Amino acid sequence: MRKKKRMQFAIGIGLVASLIGLLIVHTLVNTPEASLLYYSSISEFHGSLSAGDVKPGDGVRLNGRVVPASIESDYVNHRVSFKITDRTDQAVVVPVIYGSAAVPDTFKDGADVVVEGKYESDGVFYADRLMAKCPSKYEAQDTKTGI
């Protein structure tokens, strides 16, 4: 009797655990916006683009640096366009259009940014998330929690 109960509970536990596992996998596979390819440099992204690993329309997260004097704000259509490049190697540049005029306070020329969105066949990266970090001048750039 006791053993049977234990077995029953083991099954129950296993069921809940696998349901959670299934939920995770299901979300990863079936929600395109849930997972993004990410690149820590623009040249890496470009390499991947020419190799065909990333196709137009794929969700992508890119790390880069804002090219000085490239920021243009369009307050009629409410979007901001700018270019990003690598921290060290400025050979490759990706134009970005962010779909909002409200940019983070730390977003400016030379800032390190993370953009999330889609690279389309017109050669423009359409970002729907933009996060910015100050140039290395400020070490304590932890804006949310300070730890």
Added chain:
Amino acid sequence: MPDITDLGNFCLLLGLVITGYGMVAGPVGVWLRRREFVDSAERSMLMLCGVTTVAMLLLTWAFLADRFDIRYVASHSSSSLPLFYKLTAVWAGMEGSLLFWLWLLTVYAAVAVVLMRKRHPTLIPYAVSVLFFVAGLFLVLASSRENPFALTPVPLEEGRGMNPILQDPAMAIHPPTLYIGLVGFAVPFAFAMAALITKQLDATWIRAMRRFTLFPWMMLGIGILLGAHWAYVELGWGGYWAWDPVENASIMPWLAATAYLHSVMIQEKKHMLKMWNMILVVITFEMSIFGTFLTRSGIMSSVHTFTGGGLGWYFIVFMALSAAGAGVLMVLRSKLLRSEDHYESYVSREASFLFNNLILIGALFSILWGTLFPVLSEAFGRKITVGPPFFNQVNIPIGLFLLFLTGVGPVIAWRKATVRNLQKSFLVPVAVGAIAAILLAALGMRDGYALTSLGLAAFVLTTIVSEFSRGARARHRAHGESIPFALLNLVNKNRRRYGGYVVHVGIVLIFIGITGAAFNAEKEATVKRGESFELKDYVLTYVKSEERFAKPKKARREELLQLLRNDRLPEKMRERLLEKLLEDEENEHYSFIRAFVNVSRNGKPVAQLVPEKRYYFEHDQPTTEASLHSTLSEDIYLVIAMGHKDGSITFKAYANPLVVWIWLGGFIFVAGTGIALWPERRHAAAASAAIRYRSAA
């Protein structure tokens, strides 16, 4: 006269020596049966606490004395930084916060020694040894590569100042609260290890650690909520939670500790889940170290992580060592960790607590998985990261199931609930929940998750209310007390149980608040003075603006100082100038543009919002000051995206329903934990236990 830095370094080195000794003294004392060694290990912990306190004071002093020859001070302060922020700068950066972590740990350990040495003399030698081991990690870091007292290569005249974003009163409370939470879990971990080593595996250590777990759990909860509130009010993006690695790092240990706080009740009552509780206390501790590690190591490409590389290895090795040590001990003691009782039915309190645990750990695992996903995927050659949609989609169903169990767990019968039993406890709550959901649907709410969430919230609140009323009526009948008095006594005589219920009310309110996000709306608009734009059924009219263009502060200062140097300056004028100089310190750090926006709904005025955009010269950085109007039903939240030369302004407005309920829930959560933490009188505890058993029968 030795310098601050010499004294500071001396403190850290002395700390290392004490730690080296203290780690072995206790166990050696037990081994040799020499009480004096154990005593000296205990005293060493108090001494370590003293030494780290002195180190903290020295660092604070260095900030107050503008010691810009110290690297850490130079990179986080400047002579013009207000006094208040010089104090908060002590923990604003990496080196200082590691020292702060260490200091808090030693304070916790010292308190534990003082409170526990008489009551648990057999556990304390090992517990102290483990705590020294944990302190060792932070001492090694603080005295070597992350030394807060390290000098700059070239002494600087002026510090680089503090980022204006960090210059916020919340930064004085929020990081310390989080730290007090994270650090505190080291104490239950240490006592759990001591219980394993000494084979005292009954509920003794769990009872001894109840408050030592509850308190950090509460502080971490407060820290998380403060962080969310701060992000919401200060960062100006209209949200409070972004599933950022740093946020995840703080919620994971909290989830593990929540699971632990629930499952220990089963061990205390039924002597079950002993092994599981050990695992949970280890997970909680490792997660709190991992949280520190995430924010410190730079492993995540988060905008919020510090840039120090290489530090991660210290944490990885430490976590591996502590987890392996705990694992080996658990395997060695596995026979003693067997349950003394067994489950009888899925429809029982034991089972609902077990599933509550599984769900909490499942949520933790999904968040951990999502947080580490970039690192894991990279190991397999594909660099993939997951964003907020992943976390939301996975955690909404998990959260809803948890909410359901919040209603079931505390009320359902032990062992096996009968049909009558279920009817008595749940008929009314289920009906209320269902009616609430149907009503909301009839009113036009169409979001399935939101309907489920609000229906469940109604269900849970009803179970809690009926528990209170049942208890109060029982007292009313038994003791003839008036109902309000009976209610008060009920809580007072059984603080742990009813405090827990109050915490549940807080959590339900937080769920309600989060549910509001399903109906968030936002709008961006560029308008000229006098023009309006619409958001949902609100009309926002830009009425007027104010601007101030402050001179760059340094130039201004120079100008005034030049004037002051003039000997022939009349005394009165000198006073005025000095006054002006001091005023500037406070007021002219920044320029601003401020807009006055009238909000109306159906033609009736609702509020005037005054968002602001500031520009700090010293830092060459703007900051966005959001303006918001909160009501119980909805927040209207407005920021200036940009002001234009032609006088028009681009606004971004958000309508966020129910957000206030999150903060209200937070207050109730704290109040409830406070009730549960308050010491219970012994006879009252016995009496309430009698009532509890009667009601359970």
